Amino acid sequence: xxxxxxxxxxxxxxxxxxxxxxxxxxxxxxxxxxxxxxxxxxxxxxxxxxxxxxxxxxxxxxxxxxxxxxxxxxxxxxxxxxxxxxxxxxxxxxxxxxxxxxxxxxxxxxxxxxxxxxxxxxxxxxxxxxxxxxxxxxxxxxxxxxxxxxxxxxxxxxxxxxxxxxxxxxxxxxxxxxxxxxxxxxxxxxxxxxxxxxxxxxxxxxxxxxxxxxxxxxxxxxxxxxxxxxxxxxxxxxxxxxxx
Numbered sequence: 030x031x032x033x034x035x036x037x038x039x040x041x042x043x044x045x046x047x048x049x050x051x052x053x054x055x056x057x058x059x060x061x062x063x064x065x066x067x068x069x070x071x072x073x074x075x076x077x078x079x080x081x082x083x084x085x086x087x088x089x090x091x092x093x094x095x096x097x098x099x100x101x102x103x104x105x106x107x108x109x110x111x112x113x114x115x116x117x118x119x120x121x122x123x124x125x126x127x128x129x130x131x132x133x134x135x136x137x138x139x140x141x142x143x144x145x146x147x148x149x150x151x152x153x154x155x156x157x158x159x160x161x162x163x164x165x166x167x168x169x170x171x172x173x174x175x176x177x178x179x180x181x182x183x184x185x186x187x188x189x190x191x192x193x194x195x196x197x198x199x200x201x202x203x204x205x206x207x208x209x210x211x212x213x214x215x216x217x218x219x220x221x222x223x224x225x226x227x228x229x230x231x232x233x234x235x236x237x238x239x240x241x242x243x244x245x246x247x248x249x250x251x252x253x254x255x256x257x258x259x260x261x262x263x264x265x266x267x268x269x270x271x272x273x
Contacts, residue, residue: 050153057149060110073114075237078121082231089125096125101138108142109149111193115139116224116237123228131225132218139221140214143196147209150200158201170203176260177204178212185216186253188246192217219249 064070071077078085089096100122107114118138122131158166173180181199184190199209227240234240 053149054153057110060106061112064110064112070113073117075117075120075234078117079231082124085121085125097134100125101134101141104135104138105142105145108139108192108196109145111146111196115192116240119221119224120228120231120234120240123225124231125228126225128222128226128229131228132221135221135225136214136217139192139217140210143192143213144206144210146193146196147200148206150197152200155201174203176263177202177208179256179260181209181212182216182256183253185213186219186256187250188220188241189250219252 100118104115104118104122106112107118119131119135122135125131126134181195181204184195185192223245224240227234
């Protein structure tokens with residue numbers, strides 16, 4: 030049976046592999062290109078959401094299951110293709126479904142979408158990166174893989190690191206898919222809860238910038254650094270005789 034490494038980083042010299050990579054790359058480029066070609070960015074705004082909130086709420090009340098499925102699917106697509114609008118989607122979820130249920134739906138959509146982006150980056154680029162920079166990155170790869178869960182959890186929690194960039198760069202590492210999924214699902218919980226709760230007061234929000242308060246960003250940063258402490262401890266504190 031083929032291993033995860035063989036599946037996600039196939040032999041680039043294989044014609045089938047080259048064709049598969051071309052198809053995956055074409056799909057991503059087509060979706061991203063269509064988003065901007067049809068000016069869908071015009072609909073990704075707080076004003077548009079607020080202007081249509083009554084219609085969206087009415088649809089959700091009448092077709093709840095369909096609304097949930099559509100919300101999750103859109104969130105998966107937005108995250109997988111690294112399109113703008115994640116914060117707006119999270120706010121909309123809080124308004125439509127309530128903060129707790131919306132946080133769950135956001136977590137499902139964001140985690141699945143992030144995993145698609147992660148796997149696509151690994152499939153398309155990791156083989157090339159390994160061959161081109163393998164010797165220089167070997168130390169980093171080993172260290173990151175050894176502490177992958179803590180590192181990823183920190184990156185997810187600290188707002189300084191863009192979500193889509195973590196998705197793509199993680200795919201170039203040797204972190205296991207299960208570790209990546211677990212760290213992503215756990216790491217986005219605080220932010221999901223904060224923004225879905227804010228979505229309940231959608232009518233009072235005038236700008237998305239209002240949501241990124243210094244206290245909230247500081248709290249997320251400190252929480253992220255907290256999960257990094259075990260790594261720092263193991264790096265600088267030698268194991269005791271009893272641990273050897």
